[in-house]
Amino acid sequence: MIGELLPDVVVTEVAYGDPPQARLEPEEEAVVARAVEKRRLEFTSVRHCARLALGRLGVPYRPLVPGLRGTPSWPEGVVGSLTHCDGYRAAAVARAGELTSVGIDAEPALALPEGVLEVVALPSEQRRIAALSAAHPHVPWDRVLFSAKESVYKAWFPLALRFLEFTEAELTISADGTFTARVLVPAPVVDGRPLSGFDGRWTVRDGLLATAIAVLPASTPS
Template identity: 55%
Template sequence: MIAELLPDAVASAWRLDDTEPVTLFPEEAAVVARAIAGRQREFATVRLCARLALRRLGLPGTPLTPGLRGEPRWPHGVAGSMTHCPGYRAAALARTTDVLSLGIDAEPAAPLPEGVLEGVSLPRERRHLRALAERAPGVPWDRLLFSAKESVFKTWYPLTRTDLVFEEASLDFEPDPDTAGAAPDTAGAAPDDTRAHTGTFTARLLVPGPVIGHTRRDHFTGRWLVREGLVLTAIVLPR
């Protein structure tokens, strides 16, 4: 599903579970040697996705160990992002001749736990989400905001090597016209997990942005998708 949010220059792969056998490189296996079994499985599956994406770029598989902030350390000449949540693992990669940086994120399509939204959003964003909920009540807007901010950080970090906290980017969402008016499920009816909600978002950086080609970038734009119990977001900065 993540491919629906990405341009042709980006190769991607995804899995819904961890049933496929994966042989890790020794360097990778050492990273999760002490982790619980579930963490080991998701770690391996998302790296399987990354290897499949590398193959689609015509590149060989290579150990993908985490850096200082947990970010994957990609081969030279590759920009990429990985994500995993219950029921979904994915990787998206591109050659740096085509893409400067990218970020993807997946989350379950369920409301955030109580109190979390206030910790990851600005007052203006919360007002924005309330207005959006009236237009498209079938979207878990708080979870979408969280996911989009994760994609913002994943795009930001390779360009700056500095942290970006939730309050340092202000997001606006726009549902696609053909999905914005979708009605909520009626009381007592089973949720329609096949109904798709899609749209775009803009993240305005509230701190000095990365300098790209002698120009300081003050915002990122991305796309989002809510379907089959998942929230997916993606940002791609073309070269």
């Protein structure tokens, strides 16, 4: 599902549950030594996906220990992103020369809990979500927005090394499966250009929804 949202230079692996063969390296085990079982399983399974994806990319696996703000410590020369929710785990990786950054997120295709939209969405976004919901009531648009903002953050942080609040990016979601994000804070310069926004894609299928952003190098045609 997520693989369909990303360019061909990105290798993705998914698991619809927790593979029994999934394992952790000792450094990773130490991170979740005191975690509850659900957290341990998610942490292990999503790294199993990353191990397989890196193998297909031709890159030896190394422990993906959370670094600054919890971001995975990818091998040198690799950009990547991880996501997990109930019943779904996924990893996306690419060579840094072919992709500048990537952000993925998966969520249950359900409406957000009451009150959450008002916390994560700007007034302009809330108005657009209301219009989309009226026109296409079968899609949980508030959750799509939430997921897209998660993907924005995952693509943004490795480049900016700065936390991005939900309300520091304004998103416009289209019913055609695309979205755009405009960053409302000073943008870092990446590949000689300000990183002031993102283009992404979304999909809903089989009780799940996914969003993804791929930031191509400046010299790559979009």
